[in-house]
Amino acid sequence: MAYIEFDRVCKLYPPATRALDNMSFTVEKGELCVIVGHSGAGKTTLLNILGGMDTATSGHVRLDGREITGLGGRALTEYRRNDVGFVFQFYNLVQNLTARENVELAAQICHDPIPAAEALEAVGLGHRLDNFPAQLSGGEQQMLAMGRALMSKPRIVLMDEPSMGLSPIFVEEIFNIIKEISAEGTTVLLVEQNAKKALSIADRAYVLETGKIVLEGNAKDLLNDESIKKAYLGE
Numbered sequence: 698m699a700y701i702e703f704d705r706v707c708k709l710y711p712p713a714t715r716a717l718d719n720m721s722f723t724v725e726k727g728e729l730c731v732i733v734g735h736s737g738a739g740k741t742t743l744l745n746i747l748g749g750m751d752t753a754t755s756g757h758v759r760l761d762g763r764e765i766t767g768l769g770g771r772a773l774t775e776y777r778r779n780d781v782g783f784v785f786q787f788y789n790l791v792q793n794l795t796a797r798e799n800v801e802l803a804a805q806i807c808h809d810p811i812p813a814a815e816a817l818e819a820v821g822l823g824h825r826l827d828n829f830p831a832q833l834s835g836g837e838q839q840m841l842a843m844g845r846a847l848m849s850k851p852r853i854v855l856m857d858e859p860s861m862g863l864s865p866i867f868v869e870e871i872f873n874i875i876k877e878i879s880a881e882g883t884t885v886l887l888v889e890q891n892a893k894k895a896l897s898i899a900d901r902a903y904v905l906e907t908g909k910i911v912l913e914g915n916a917k918d919l920l921n922d923e924s925i926k927k928a929y930l931g932e
């Protein structure tokens with residue numbers, strides 16, 4: 698049994714958008730999996746459904762054998778809080794709280810959080826605990842969002858374009874931290890515009906087009922795939 702399992706998942710937006718079209722795929726525990734696809738392919742919809750922030754129209758989603766699709770109310774809230782870490786494009790930080798307080802705020806709703814300072818050390822922000830988001834660069838704010846996502850020791854970490862809008866030095870750092878998170882055994886699903894970089898650090902890759910998986914395989918192999926190079930790597 699795979700750790701993450703999408704089994705014939707559809708997501709329809711009336712009147713006629715099939716954001717996910719009978720999608721089936723699996724991710725093994727501890728894998729760093731990258732989802733590649735052009736805008737509108739269904740990447741965010743996939744992450745949101747797996748993260749319990751949106752619901753599938755039909756099909757089944759399972760994490761470690763547990764059906765996510767039918768969860769509601771308290772069970773769904775607990776799932777989002779304790780099992781999933783989410784890193785968005787635009788950090789979603791509380792501006793009038795310090796870095797430490799932003800992490801502590803999220804920690805209040807988890808079962809067994811790691812200390813805020815430790816979570817922030819892990820993403821290289823140990824010296825920025827008392828700074829407000831506005832005092833941090835875009836890259837540091839994204840690191841803070843990563844620290845916050847890790848604090849609940851989630852089973853899976855979902856990242857939606859974490860390097861978007863960051864300067865190259867922080868892009869490099871973000872990818873290093875993603876590698877470290879993965880090396881520690883966390884299962885990561887990563888959606889990235891920077892497909893070349895993402896494929897170079899990932900184990901496994903899925904290529905999405907209009908809600909369907911059109912190609913899958915070892916991420917490093919896909920880096921050398923001619924159709925991928927042309928369509929997604931600008932080569």
Ligand code: ADP
Nearest residue numbers: 710714716734735736737738739740741742743
């Ligand atoms: P991606 O993340 O790959 O850019 P999305 O998952 O955001 O793609 O969107 C997949 C498709 O679903 C797109 O055609 C998009 O327009 C559509 N879509 C996404 N969210 C909604 C929504 N709330 N209502 C209607 N259509 C939506």
